[in-house]
Amino acid sequence: MIDALVVMWAIAGAYVLRFGVDTDTASENKESPYIWLSIVLAIIWWLMLGAWNTRQSRILGSGSEEYKRVAAASLWLFGLVAIFSYVLRVDTARGYVGIALPVGLLGLLLSRWLLRQHLSVKRHGGDNMSNLMLIGGPAAVAHLAGSLLRAKHAGYRPIAAYTPGSVEDMQYEPASGLPILGRSTDAKSILSALDSCEADAVAISAGVQLHPQTLRHLGWELSARNVGLIMAPALTDIAGPRIHTQQVAGLPLIHVTTPTLEGGQRVAKRLMDVVVSFILIVAFLPIMLMLAFLIKLDSRGPVLFRQERVGQEGTRFKMLKFRSMVVDAEQQLASLAGKNEGNGVLFKIRKDPRVTRIGGLLRRFSLDELPQLLNILGGSMSLVGPRPPLPQEVEAYEHDARRRLLVKPGLTGLWQVSGRSDLSWQDSVRLDLYYVENWSLAGDLVIILKTARAVFTSTGAY
Known part of the structure; x- marks a missing residue:
């Protein structure tokens, strides 16, 4: 809804600033097609924001990915308008486009930032959170739980832990206080623990002692139950631009580039x-x-x-x-x-x-x-x-x-x-x-x- 309001505000404002509000004059000259162009442009802009997945829940609330997608969708739209005008030799008013794009993009980014502040306040109060069951070795689970609890604005709330293959028989994880629901290494036991805690997603961290085939079957079952699967590798304090994924023989290999200032x-x-x-x-x-x-x-x-x-x-x-x-x-x-x-x-x-x-x-x-x-x-x-x-x-x-x-x-x-x-x-x-x-x-x-x-x-x- 906010995206729609911002887009309509930007395009309507660009039209008024470029052509004025004299509808009688506009209907008699060449500016009148811009009314229809404005309506079509607003609809396409709003649809492209959806097509670029700018409203996915996993990118809302933290990180720069949301802003990048909003900017990419907007720039692609106006790039296509420019190409369309050039190929079909349509004389599009530069002032109209030159106002609508920067004003609309700035408005979208600002509105997303304001919504993010509201969402952050709600999440720090315990609302709008995804409940996670953490799977991994005891140390990895403790580290992941601590990191997520410090970053509540990201929207993940650890509610339980599962330590497959662990030799330590504990009911609660000492550092985070999360209940440990089991240690068995078969998918059936993990799914049973998941049902008992009713988590929205499963986060698999380092030190997990599960066979790759078990992980594959677990992924299938989670997908069928509409439960999210998150892989949390043992990489700390590494920013997104340094991480690149490469598919090799069906394996997602994560490449971490070395930072340089040269x-x-x-x-x-x-x-x-x-x-x-x-x-x-x-x-x-x-x-x-x-x-x-x-x-x-x-x-x-x-x-x-x-x-x-x-x-x-x-x-x-x-x-x-x-x-x-x-x-x-x-x-x-x-x-x-x-x-x-x-x-x-x-x-x-x-x-x-x-x-x-x-x-x-x-x-x-x-x-x-x-x-x-x-x-x-x-x-x-x-x-x-x-x-x-x-x-x-x-x-x-x-x-x-x-x-x-x-x-x-x-x-x-x-x-x-x-x-x-x-x-x-x-x-x-x-x-x-x-x-x-x-x-x-x-x-x-x-x-x-x-x-x-x-x-x-x-x-x-x-």
């Missing part, structure tokens, strides 16, 4: 950093000058705070920030060590006595980080990337955490849009490693858009 990708990321940082410096220059004046007026000391941080491949650089603390803040650090409210590795205090009056405002809205645009322009940082660590933090890194240094640190990143100082150390590392492993320009743009919301809500900023 050649054209490196040039594109650096070009975006230079252009966007320069534009932002020019745009925020009056605000930065005003903040510098207020900092100087509020307390003695320099306007800028320079701190040594560790960048790409372990190189060190001086990161710039507006000074938000008293001048001797570093000397007071030792006396405040016992009041650390951070995540263990990072030192944070919600009501830090060293923060100045203007500094509290700067930190709340991340205005103290504006001078880092100069670091980005100079090349020591990027717009998006892992959080720039202190040297002492890097010295305490475990082996996995050192992979954060493979790319330039960023002014913003997944850590910035996911809670900032409220995150645990493990979550901070996980998010930064996910970024390093799955970097893309499109992902950078999404993070930049989400940063604005994170800044205005001030979540985790202290």
Whole structure:
């Protein structure tokens, strides 16, 4: 229904803007066929959104696939209109098409986003969820259950577990508390367990000790019962663009590409950093000058705070920030060590006595980080990337955490849009490693858009 309303609104608006609303005049000249074209175009557009499976329940609520399909269906439609006009030499008004396509596409994406927010709220309240029975080894089931419970917006609710071939005789899975309905390796027992829990779908994870023929028969029975079958391989923090499926001898082989930031990708990321940082410096220059004046007026000391941080491949650089603390803040650090409210590795205090009056405002809205645009322009940082660590933090890194240094640190990143100082150390590392492993320009743009919301809500900023 929302798709239909948006499509009609976009096409009707394009018609009015291009030809006006004088129906008497329109009926006497060549614009009148556009009324019928508008009706046909709206119907075809709505049908193509359905043909491209943009309304499938499995893509609603999370991920970018929904938006990609909406964009693909819309672009294909107007591409076909262009081809039709060229082949049949039909003179289609460019202004009409030039308004309908971008306005309609933007409206569709915005409406889908708003519906997604509503759906996310409902799912966090326990509604609109698919009940899953998890099948796999005990460790794999625990990991999958934990991941799904953390991502309720995806719409999957684990309700039971089945551990075929497991030697551990437990009634409940310790980590998630899911009831374990059985351990037998035959399809009949699994289906019996499925009937007892009335799950909507079955998720098969790693460590499952089932013969391929048993899995095949299980798939047939699930299909006959209209129960979904989900395969959850033991791949963690791997983004969709890195996963490719290839059919070989009836087997779906999953290829995972290695993330790289070389050649054209490196040039594109650096070009975006230079252009966007320069534009932002020019745009925020009056605000930065005003903040510098207020900092100087509020307390003695320099306007800028320079701190040594560790960048790409372990190189060190001086990161710039507006000074938000008293001048001797570093000397007071030792006396405040016992009041650390951070995540263990990072030192944070919600009501830090060293923060100045203007500094509290700067930190709340991340205005103290504006001078880092100069670091980005100079090349020591990027717009998006892992959080720039202190040297002492890097010295305490475990082996996995050192992979954060493979790319330039960023002014913003997944850590910035996911809670900032409220995150645990493990979550901070996980998010930064996910970024390093799955970097893309499109992902950078999404993070930049989400940063604005994170800044205005001030979540985790202290």
